[in-house]
Amino acid sequence: MTLDQFEEMMDSCVRCSKCKYIPQIAIKSQRFSHICPSIQYYNFHAYSGGGRMIMANAYHKGRIDWTPEMLDILYQCTNCGGCEVACKWVYDFEPNEVIHELRVKAIESGVGPMPAHRKYIELVERNNNPYGEPIEKRPAWLSDDIEVDDNSSTLYFVGCTAAYRREEIALSTARLLNVANESFSILGSDEICCGSPVYRVGDSKRAIDIMRDNIELFRERGIERIITSCAGCYNMLKTEYPRFIEHDFEIIHTSQLMGELLKDGRLKPTKEIPLKITYHDPCHLGRMSEPYELYEGEKVELLSQVYIWDPPKPIRQGTHGVYDAPRNVIRQLPGIEFIEMERIREYSYCCGAGAGCKSAYPDFALFAANERVDEAESTGAYALVSTCPFCKTNMQDALKTRRSPMVFYDLTELVLKSVDGGE
Ligand code: SF4
Ligand code: SF4
Known part of the structure; x- marks a missing residue:
């Protein structure tokens, strides 16, 4: 895609800031209400999904040109997709896609990546x-x-x-x-x-x-x-x-x-693991793994300022990611007590490592991992389980830095401990 294809979307962003938080209906506490690690860390509108859409729009319309600050803002984003699922509760815009297209532009212009x-x-x-x-x-x-x-x-x-x-x-x-x-x-x-x-x-x-x-x-x-x-x-x-x-x-x-x-009974979890655990949904296994359907329909004005998409536009809300599979596995492990964090499934909070942030902005990446570990610890669990080696690396760094007693397991490690013929 190109920025051109997002022009109407960029023009229509109402700066409501909903892309900074998980949707109100899913918020369980103010403490864990953010969905965007970038705005939470840098705390200025430009660092949100909507803020970056404004930046992309201004660049697209020739009102601004590349500056080092703009490039930093563009890349201080984990491409976690949280802003998109949050915006879709109200406006169905795709800030994460726009951010990606602006990165493509940065490379075409010879200024990106970092x-x-x-x-x-x-x-x-x-x-x-x-x-x-x-x-x-x-x-x-x-x-x-x-x-x-x-x-x-x-x-x-x-x-x-x-x-x-x-x-x-x-x-x-x-x-x-x-x-x-x-x-x-x-x-x-x-x-x-x-x-x-x-x-x-x-x-x-x-x-x-x-x-x-x-x-x-x-x-x-x-x-x-x-x-x-x-x-x-x-x-x-x-x-x-x-x-x-x-x-x-x-x-x-x-x-x-x-x-x-x-x-199929080919893995038999018989060994008891007396452990209280919580589970982190990796963004790219969850909301970002929902297929992207390129929409080629058009917006039709039904009444004054009332529009519909013809044919109806599919909404990529992140609900079709891989969420049940890991949870079903966890629930079959004897001895495991499973407790959910506040931000789960499509509203999971990013570990902070993705889209080059771990290498270019390690402090930001560690902040996000710490934020997620705070949430994991608040459940009272002793172990944090997930399903991504990159999440493991970043969250283990956070656990180590804060000398947390919490341990991290990939789900395969936990299952291997439990099954006949495993460890
Ligand atoms: S991207 Fe969506 S949620 Fe964010 S400010 Fe714009 S309209 Fe609001
Ligand atoms: S993709 Fe993630 S980090 Fe980037 S703006 Fe959206 S919510 Fe924030």
């Missing part, structure tokens, strides 16, 4: 991962006890963070698949980044090349089904790839797969 982003994009191009780790070390997490079937059409797409930074998640996933007798292949050192870190800072051109390379590789290997550990990989493969390149691979997140395996 230096930290340029550095990791170079690393993705050179080493196939944003961490700059050697290509041949990608499968180093694999231990001798794991059985991989090179001919399986089910691929475990490990992702850069699980492969190089959160190896324990890759291991627990592979072990669970072995316990359940679910055959899977991996791409090993041939696996390349899903493109999320590149795409999210607006480098669509390079991201589309990565998408093409990945799809070609999956086809070459005869892959039909792809399992992901990472919310970012899941979002890219499931939601963003089809916006540019059609594919018919089945994309499944580990939380969904565990649900299937538990239902």
Whole structure:
């Protein structure tokens, strides 16, 4: 898409600020009412979804030009999509999409992304991962006890963070698949980044090349089904790839797969884990994983200042993300006491790491993670559970900095502790 296509939307933003908070109907306390980590941290309207739409509109109409401050504001946003689901309660605008398009413009104009982003994009191009780790070390997490079937059409797409930074998640996933007798292949050192870190800072051109390379590789290997550990990989493969390149691979997140395996009795959670836990919905597994439907209808004036969309416009409200699968798995684990945080499902609060914020704005990323950990601790839970290695990295950093007694588990780690044949 282009900023042109959002012109009417940008013109229509009424500066109501609803995109800063979860919808009133879902607010449980003032303390945990924010949905936008950016406005909460920087505390000036420009740092909200609506504020960034005003900025994009002013740029689009030629009223302002790039400045270093403007670029910072543009990139001090985790692309978490919270503003969009909040706005949709009232106006159905897409600030997150507009922010993305302005980032695309920043790159086309040669001013974006930020230096930290340029550095990791170079690393993705050179080493196939944003961490700059050697290509041949990608499968180093694999231990001798794991059985991989090179001919399986089910691929475990490990992702850069699980492969190089959160190896324990890759291991627990592979072990669970072995316990359940679910055959899977991996791409090993041939696996390349899903493109999320590149795409999210607006480098669509390079991201589309990565998408093409990945799809070609999956086809070459005869892959039909792809399992992901990472919310970012899941979002890219499931939601963003089809916006540019059609594919018919089945994309499944580990939380969904565990649900299937538990239902079929191939995973049997028999070991009691006496633990009180809470669950964090990763934005890119939740609201951002809802398919994006490009709308090509038109706005028709029915009465004076009363408009309808013809044909009716689909509303992407985030409700169709992956929320039930992890919760259903958690509820089947004996001994676990599960308590929800205040901001859940499509109104989850971002961990703060996404869209290049962890690398370019680490203080902001840590603030958001701390905010989420505050909320998790307020439930009285002893463990914080989630389903994304990148969320784990950022929230563990927060737990460490504040010396919290709370522990963090990826859901696969918890399930492995509970099932017959697991740890
Ligand atoms: S983006 Fe939507 S919610 Fe935010 S200020 Fe504009 S109209 Fe209000
Ligand atoms: S995408 Fe998230 S961080 Fe960015 S403006 Fe919207 S709510 Fe705030």
